Amino acid sequence: MKLSAEIKAFAARLGHEFQTPALLVQALTHSSMSTPNRDDNQRLEFLGDRVLGLVMSEALLEHDRKAAEGTLAPRFNALVRKETCADVARQIDLGAVLKLGRSEMLSGGRRKQALLGDAMEAVIAAVYLDAGFETARTVVLALWGDRITRVEADARDAKTALQEWAQARGLAPPRYEEVARSGPDHAPEFTIVARLETGEEAASKAGSKRQAEQAAAKALLSEVDKG
CATH class of the missing domain: 3.30.160.20 (Double Stranded RNA Binding Domain)
Structure with a gap:
């Protein structure tokens, strides 16, 4: 499968060159655009949420080796919540390449927090399936950047x-x-x-x-x- 110029540019912003481009296309396909011959990103979202969770768990333990579980939990939640995933998605302009049905496009789907957050998780899963956990971790840590080091303040409700x-x-x-x-x-x-x-x-x-x-x-x- 050949990727469009727009999706190739997105993959560059993401920081990963896909060996199986179809995984990225699926990750960017919302359920409003799915057909019998085109899978949407819901299953990938499910997997990506778990991959992200493991990456963030490891990163938090590494960042603060003395923090108790009660301290780590709100920090973890701050890093993996939908708002944060959507923020990262905006950072790499994921909305520009989302594949949406007409109704979602007309209702501003490219800017919706839930759609962006879900798609970001799906993209993480696509990287994981394409190149394994180590590559997925590298991509996630690069995208999340200093959010991990400043999460103590962000974790406060x-x-x-x-x-x-x-x-x-x-x-x-x-x-x-x-x-x-x-x-x-x-x-x-x-x-x-x-x-x-x-x-x-x-x-x-x-x-x-x-x-x-x-x-x-x-x-x-x-x-x-x-x-």
Whole structure:
């Protein structure tokens, strides 16, 4: 199978030359584009999630040889969560080469966090099946970069951290309010405001209420920490 120029460029950004190009094509094929003769990336996503998990587990143990399991677990979750996978996917412009059905293309599928995160996991599996675990580990560690060394800060759940900040100062727990919703039903965007009883507040927008609340909490925590 010959790869298109766009997918060849993506493979270069990924950092791996495929011996079996069909694996990469499958990894980039969303279920909305699958046919009886074209497999989608769901099975590869399942495998890639496990490969990523093993790579990150090893990397965390190597990075901090004294950390307890209770410390490592939230760091691991921060590194393998869908948001992080989607962030890495954007870093290498994976969305540009996703193979999507018409409905997904019209609904902005190339920018959707879930689709990007799933496809990133599928691509990891494709590298693993094409060249083995050592190559997959090398590719993953290069893509994740310094996320591993700065994960201690990223692992903090923003809502929990903000609540602990408030409680330590005798304040009531933060409140979260949905102040706007935009976009079509299949791809909504929520604007959430996080507020403290002292009057400080911050707003953030995301594709789910949970993500918007976390982002608003993180923004507010950043503001109060400055003070």
